[in-house]
Each structure stands twice: as C-alpha cells, then as structure tokens.
Amino acid sequence: MSSKTYNIGLGHNDIITRKKADSDFISFWDDQAKNLSWFKTWDKTLEWSPPFAKWFVGGTINASYNALDVNLKNKAKKTAILWEGENGDRRTLTYEELWLEVNKFANVLKFLGVNKGDRVTIYLPMVPELPISMLACARIGAIHTVVFSGFSSSALRDRIEDSGSKIVITADGGYRRGNIIKLKEVVDDAIKDLDFVQNVIVYERTKHGVSLNKKDKLWNELMKNAKASFDPEKLESAHPLYILYTSGTTGKPKGVLHGTGGYLTHLYSTFRWAFDIKDSDVYFCTADIGWVTGHSYVVYGPLMRGATELMYEGAPDYPSPSRMWDLIQRYKITIFYTTPTALRMFMKFGDSIPNSFDLSSLRLLGTVGEPINPEVWIWYFKTIGKEKCPIIDTWWQTETGGIMISNLPGLETIPLKPGSATKPIPGTQITVVDEKGDELAANTKGYLVIKNPWPGMLLTLWNDDAKYKSVYWSKYENAYYPGDYAIKDNDGYLWLLGRADDVLKIAGHRIGTAELESSIVSHKDIAEAAVCGVPHEVKGEAIIAFVVLKEGIKKPFDLLKKEIIEVVRSSVGAIATPEQIHFVTRLPKTRSGKIMRRLLKAIANNDNIGDVSTLEDGAAVSEVQDALNELKSTIKNN
Numbered sequence: 001m002s003s004k005t006y007n008i009g010l011g012h013n014d015i016i017t018r019k020k021a022d023s024d025f026i027s028f029w030d031d032q033a034k035n036l037s038w039f040k041t042w043d044k045t046l047e048w049s050p051p052f053a054k055w056f057v058g059g060t061i062n063a064s065y066n067a068l069d070v071n072l073k074n075k076a077k078k079t080a081i082l083w084e085g086e087n088g089d090r091r092t093l094t095y096e097e098l099w100l101e102v103n104k105f106a107n108v109l110k111f112l113g114v115n116k117g118d119r120v121t122i123y124l125p126m127v128p129e130l131p132i133s134m135l136a137c138a139r140i141g142a143i144h145t146v147v148f149s150g151f152s153s154s155a156l157r158d159r160i161e162d163s164g165s166k167i168v169i170t171a172d173g174g175y176r177r178g179n180i181i182k183l184k185e186v187v188d189d190a191i192k193d194l195d196f197v198q199n200v201i202v203y204e205r206t207k208h209g210v211s212l213n214k215k216d217k218l219w220n221e222l223m224k225n226a227k228a229s230f231d232p233e234k235l236e237s238a239h240p241l242y243i244l245y246t247s248g249t250t251g252k253p254k255g256v257l258h259g260t261g262g263y264l265t266h267l268y269s270t271f272r273w274a275f276d277i278k279d280s281d282v283y284f285c286t287a288d289i290g291w292v293t294g295h296s297y298v299v300y301g302p303l304m305r306g307a308t309e310l311m312y313e314g315a316p317d318y319p320s321p322s323r324m325w326d327l328i329q330r331y332k333i334t335i336f337y338t339t340p341t342a343l344r345m346f347m348k349f350g351d352s353i354p355n356s357f358d359l360s361s362l363r364l365l366g367t368v369g370e371p372i373n374p375e376v377w378i379w380y381f382k383t384i385g386k387e388k389c390p391i392i393d394t395w396w397q398t399e400t401g402g403i404m405i406s407n408l409p410g411l412e413t414i415p416l417k418p419g420s421a422t423k424p425i426p427g428t429q430i431t432v433v434d435e436k437g438d439e440l441a442a443n444t445k446g447y448l449v450i451k452n453p454w455p456g457m458l459l460t461l462w463n464d465d466a467k468y469k470s471v472y473w474s475k476y477e478n479a480y481y482p483g484d485y486a487i488k489d490n491d492g493y494l495w496l497l498g499r500a501d502d503v504l505k506i507a508g509h510r511i512g513t514a515e516l517e518s519s520i521v522s523h524k525d526i527a528e529a530a531v532c533g534v535p536h537e538v539k540g541e542a543i544i545a546f547v548v549l550k551e552g553i554k555k556p557f558d559l560l561k562k563e564i565i566e567v568v569r570s571s572v573g574a575i576a577t578p579e580q581i582h583f584v585t586r587l588p589k590t591r592s593g594k595i596m597r598r599l600l601k602a603i604a605n606n607d608n609i610g611d612v613s614t615l616e617d618g619a620a621v622s623e624v625q626d627a628l629n630e631l632k633s634t635i636k637n638n
Ligand code: WTA
Pocket: 246, 291, 292, 293, 367, 368, 369, 370, 371, 372, 393, 394, 395, 396, 397, 398, 399, 421, 482, 483, 484, 496, 497, 498, 499, 505, 508, 509, 510
C-alpha cells in the first residue's frame, strides 16, 4: 500500500449528502429516487425480507422512458450516441433519433409476440442496435438477456435455454481485429432443436451475405413499416429489467436478475457522483455492453442523464496501439472509463504513443473490473491525465448493479491513494470482516461484506432463489458476501485484493473455475482437471490448468493441448483459453476427494505452501505431498 496521496478533485464538497445518507439510508435513497420520472410514486421505500429486497414498492416506472422520453423536452437534438465501427464506419444518433428507433423496434417485438415478462436474448456486436434492442425490451417490459458476442455457441445456447427466450436478436457479423465474426452462424448452432425460440432477428452489420432460415427475419425489413410510437409499459418498480449471466463458484453461470426502479436510482445517482457528468461532457466507456459495466454505464446511466457518449465497436488496439488516444483526440472525450488490463497493455506500448496525441479534453479518468496496480494508476494519472484528472477506481459487481466503492469527484474531494478504490458510496455500509463475521482492525486482510440492502442490488438469481441465498447470504448471517478480499486502512480507505473464492478475473472477465474444469473434462481423453489463476503482466490473472489423462492415453501432449484449448473455446469462449496446461498423474485431494485448491494455487503461484502435515479433512499427507512434488516439477519442466 503506497503512502503517497494525490489531492485532486473537481471542486465539489457536498457534506449534506453524506450526512443524510449516514443518518438514515432508507430515506436517503427515497430522496434519490425522486430524481427519476415515475408514473406513480411508491408507497413504501424498502420492503426488506432478508435476503430479498424490494425498492419503491407500489411505484410504477419504465427504464426506456427514463432513458429517452425524459430527454425529448430539452435534449431532443442533442447527440446521444456517437458510434464508430472498428473499420472506421461512423454514425450519430440524437436523443430524438434514438427514441424513434427504440419505439419502432418495440413495435416490431410486439408484432412478433413479445409481451411483458417475456425473455429476449440479444447477441450483437457493439452497434447502436444493441442498446436499441435493450431499450425496446424495457419499453415493453420484456426481460432482456444480453450475451457477450465473444461467447461460443454452447455458452449462448445455455443462456437461451435457461432464460427461455422466445426471440434472439443477432447480426450477420461484427468486426474484431479486422476479421468478421460470424454471429448468425453461432446463433444457428446454438438454437438447434430449441423449439421455444420463435424468431431470430438479424441485423446486417457486415453485409457479407447470410442464409436465412424459417425463423429468421431481417432487422431492416421489420423496421420498414413499424409504427413510430409505442407507449411505455407502466411497470412495478421491482419488475425485472434484465438477466445477465455471470460466472460463479459452481458449474454453470448464474442468471443475475435486476429490477427497474431501484437499479435505475442507483445508476442515476452514482453516474453523477462518480463521473460528475455535465451537459457538455463527451463520455467514453470502453466496456462491451455484453458485461454489466456496459449495461449500467454505457446504456442506462449515461442515457438517463442525457449524456453524449462514444460507443466503439472493435478491439482497443486495432488497427494500431493508438486507437484509443486517436478516438479521445478526435471526439474530444472528457471522461474516459476503462479497465486495468487495457491500461497495462497501453503502458507496455510506451509513452510516446499517447504523448503524440492531444488528450487535453480529458477531465476525469475511471477504471473498473479488477484491482489496479499502484504503478498503473500513477501512469494513468500522469501520462494520460497529465496530473489534472481525478481517477475513479470503481469497485462493484454484476450483482451490485452499480458502483459501490469509488472516489466520487462529482460529490466530494478526497485525497487519492493509488491502488485504493477509496470509500463506499453514500447510503451503503461496507466493511471488512473475518471468517466469523467480526469486523477486523485496520490494515488486516479479510472479507468484504455489504451490510444493508442497496437499490441496485440483484433481485435474485433467475429461477433459483435457493442458490441466491446460499451464494451471497449464507457465509454471513446478515450481510451480503461479494467474494472479495479487502483491507481497510487507518483512514477507512478500502483496498480490494482480488477474489477470495474460485472465480478468476482474466483481463477483467469473470470466469468460474468449475465451469472451466467441466469444459476440460468433457474432452474424451481427460479424467480430471483443476484450474487456477496465476499473475499475468497484462491480463492481471491468467489461467493455468492441471490435467489428469484417462488410463492408457498415449497422444502427444502438444496435440492434447491444442484439443483442450479447442474444447474450452467452443464451450465457453476464447476469453477462457488456458495460458498453461500441465499434465500430471494425480491432483492433491482430501480423503473425501475434494481438490485442495489452496495448495494448488500456492504451487502454481510459487508461494510457500507451509506445513502440509496438518491438512484439513484428514487428507493423506504423503499422497498430497507426492502430488505436489509432481506438480512442481511439471511446472518447472514445461
Ligand atoms: C472485481 C465488474 C478491484 C471484484 C463491474 C468483483 C474489482 C468482480 C474492481 C466483479 C475494482 C471489480 N478493484 N476489483 N475496482 N471492480 N472488481 O461481475 O473481484 O464482472 O467481485 O463486475 O470484479 O466482476 P463483474
């Protein structure tokens, strides 16, 4: 933990907001919710039957109305989305134009039989039709479930099946590093024999020519005659807005379910506090909408605030490492929000690249998704921000819906410590506890917990209340367990230290070890697999896999490695590709057969594993020691 602090803010010092929040978090959020447009106000601010929270009960609202219609009065001609394709294509949509597209598409969906509560899977590249689809679903009260366009057909199929989506929206393809990713083909493969999928809507982005099946409809054809207005559904505040699948510690990804009124309130407030958004800003968040950052801080947050934002389709370093700086210079970006992985990559390319661009429009810089190393923070602050932009290191999760811990330059000015996300947002109670749930003394590593419900909190896991309870609310009786290690320092600043569970963060993407292992063992020659994370210079963490072959398999290791990578890519996606694969004859296990991940991870990370003679579960010490010795020498020899 570095001791140097940086005093840089934007001149806000709103003590009253903090005071109000500290005195009564429920009436505080009640006040915040009044900033939104409701059809009917709520009778009760919070209904808390642990661990289920309902915010603004009795109130009715619509997310698309709050993102679009509210801006028509004063900002109809203001640019909402500046879009740039990887190949240089450009489009601009004003609030009025975006409103029109969303209304028309809501009519299209309705025409195809989509009703309130129905699920719609969206598998699109970063094109404006992605937010248009989401907002059209929201207008009807249909639940969107966006699947990151880098996921494989089998990952997509799982999500379509679990959500029971009757419509899938996709594109012929999208551009990535100059190649066309043929998304429609992935969808064809994913929905084979899924009879409940009634239609696939295909947006032609690349126009490379796709064959259409019986269920397929072209976006442009459907939009041609669509009516220009659609009355937004008046939805209960807790009406589900979307499902977003995310990896956890067990098997298949979980469908995180978010509501409407609480979620939007959380975003409306945090977008202002953290980003200090002003009418004159040009905001650029590099996240793909397939992840939660894109849902909250590309789609709903910025649009609700009537912001102008840049949306970029492709790879951040394509066709050259200067792509981001070129975008910032050309669009005069004022607020830039990206990931530590991207920053580490840019840093490696050298300072002369950003130094040759005019980045003087920037006034605030943000990061999200994984811990940021202090030296990367300082590089961001000095080389990109020229020491005049406050940095917001925002900690949050798919489940939290919005930012929970961050410097908030739009609210207050506090000294910044590189590598610390600083403090919880107003109206939340977040702290660090030990295994038993007792609050820890300053500077002691423990588990992060969130003590009160907050408005952006997930409603539950889709179709699985029991899992929702056990994953988040069973480790501690009255607190939400996010699964992160943290330290609180003497000044009450929080330092996030990575995952405490079996979730990996590879280049900021969340990947569950169980999901990966079951993908690897689906290979016919493999008996067992265990994966864990090792530090990686750019990606933060990389995947290392230990694999036990079935008896008698004599294939060359190189061929097996290739096949394993292929299996992972086709069952999860390229982001889950293991960096290293090691073949061993056994894994360290307890007597009851559980893989001893702690030891595995220690070996993979070259950490001291200490004494193994007092192993938990009465594991056979000599067997474990043999397995560990084998692992060690395998890693060394590879
Ligand atoms: C990690 C991304 C350190 C953390 C919005 C969390 C972070 C997980 C930070 C959620 C940060 C996110 N500093 N770690 N600023 N932000 N994380 O659901 O481990 O993709 O639990 O949401 O990312 O990942 P998710």
